[in-house]
Amino acid sequence: MNVSGCLLIGVLTGLAEARSFFDAELCLFVFVGILGGFTTFSAFALETFYLAREAQIVAALTNIGLQMILGLLSVWLGHLLGRVIGS
Secondary structure, three states: HHHHHHHEEEEEEEEHHOOOOOOHHHHHHHHHHHHHHHHOOOHHHHHHHHHHHHHOHHHHHHHHHHHHHHHHHHHHHHHHHHHHHOO
């Protein structure tokens, strides 16, 4: 869920930059309000907590690393896609 949300926010920010698609208030509403709620890290935090509580530290750290790396890569890819679609 987090990765798909990161991809979506990347696409929309790319479109917003390429086409001036959103004004400032709409950007805040969509990116912080709607997509911010969609991509909460609550499920991520809970899964990591459960892994750490069960002393599966390597799995917990792997979960953290992969979520961060895949999330950032998805935002970057989505941003590029949004700029390509918008131009």
